[in-house]
Amino acid sequence: MRRRNQRRRTNTKLEMLGKKFPNIYSLAGGKGKRLFTESLTGKESFPEETLIRMNGKVFREWEPERSKLAAAIMKDISQIGIREGMNVLYLGAAHGYTVSFISDIIRTGMIFAVEKAPQVVRELILVSAERKNVAPVLADAQDFEELGRRVPLVDFVYQDIAQQNQTEIFTRSCRAFLKPGHFGMLAVKARSIDVSRKPKEIFNEVRRTLERELVVVDYRYLDPFEKDHCLFVCKKRN
Ligand SMILES: C[S@@+](CC[C@H](N)C(=O)[O-])C[C@H]1O[C@@H](n2cnc3c(N)ncnc32)[C@H](O)[C@@H]1O
Structure with missing residues (x-):
């Protein structure tokens, strides 16, 4: 580097x-x-x-201007649920900026860092070459068959993919890969869901959808670090 x-x-x-x-x-x-x-x-x-x-x-x-997780901590989110030794599924790893900090936090654990853009994965591989606890996975977060072959049950799910059906992908991922009683985090970009509606209206709707199967423990709007973004902390029921 x-x-x-x-x-x-x-x-x-x-x-x-x-x-x-x-x-x-x-x-x-x-x-x-x-x-x-x-x-x-x-x-x-x-x-x-x-x-x-x-x-x-x-x-x-x-x-915090480069990482939504750091932005949520700066905005006093009550907890994040990530600890040393945990195995993490990270959807939307990009070049690995936030991944690298989660890698510092979990230390002896493992991050399965999923990214679908090959040109970005090249940079992620450089990060993983120096960090033995980062496994880059070139895959689409919606390809559950492929992920099922490459990712085990994990202690934490983090998702940051700016896609219209991001809430559905997150709940499905928690259903498939998250251990009961464990935490997940969803970073929502309102404009990826609907550019014509007010972000707070979209965030309320996302919250109601999440609550159908997860406990929403906390959430934060990420402004001024990230405009029109909200990060939800959720817990999977036992
Ligand atoms: C906002 S960036 C993520 C930034 C990163 N989380 C960080 O904090 O360093 C969103 C990333 O999600 C990836 N992405 C979007 N849809 C995806 C999908 N269905 N599966 C995997 N990655 C996806 C994009 O290619 C992009 O690199």
């Missing part, structure tokens, strides 16, 4: 964000919330990351 223009800091203190956000750190001392994870590779994964060195470890800044 690229090495130029990295922003490095030393002598800065980080503290764990809280019990419900294991392995996620924030700058200590009232300087406003900025998120960090301990780099699994001991270095940056993407260009221009801000790195902090503390107690012999390297921490990477996680930018």
Whole structure:
């Protein structure tokens, strides 16, 4: 990965964000919330990351403008349900930015990172080459037969695909791959569902659809980090 223009800091203190956000750190001392994870590779994964060195470890800044999960944490979502050791199904991995931070969080677990665009998967493969806990899967999230052959039952499902039937794909994925009692997260882009309707109306409708088979534990609108997006945290019933 690229090495130029990295922003490095030393002598800065980080503290764990809280019990419900294991392995996620924030700058200590009232300087406003900025998120960090301990780099699994001991270095940056993407260009221009801000790195902090503390107690012999390297921490990477996680930018909410580039990751909907980070944006939801910045907006004080109550919990995310991802912990060390978990196996994760990630639908819509793109080039792997958010994947790389989940990889830092779960550490000994495994992420099955599904992406359907071959040109993007090439970059994802570079991320996985340095991270043994990322398995790139070139597949369509709607191809359940293919995913069934390549993905086991998981502890967490994360979905970020800007598709009109994104809610249906998410509920089907949770039905097929998520262990009972475990969590999933759905990032919804209102404009992918219907450009002509008000985003909040769409989010309410998505929520009602999710509640037919999952418990919606929390949700956050992601503005100002992502316009007209909402992230839902759901729990699969036992
Ligand atoms: C908004 S981007 C994801 C960004 C990424 N989650 C992150 O935070 O770094 C959406 C991605 O989903 C992929 N995608 C869309 N529909 C898909 C599908 N049916 N199956 C798999 N990937 C899909 C797109 O190719 C695109 O790379």
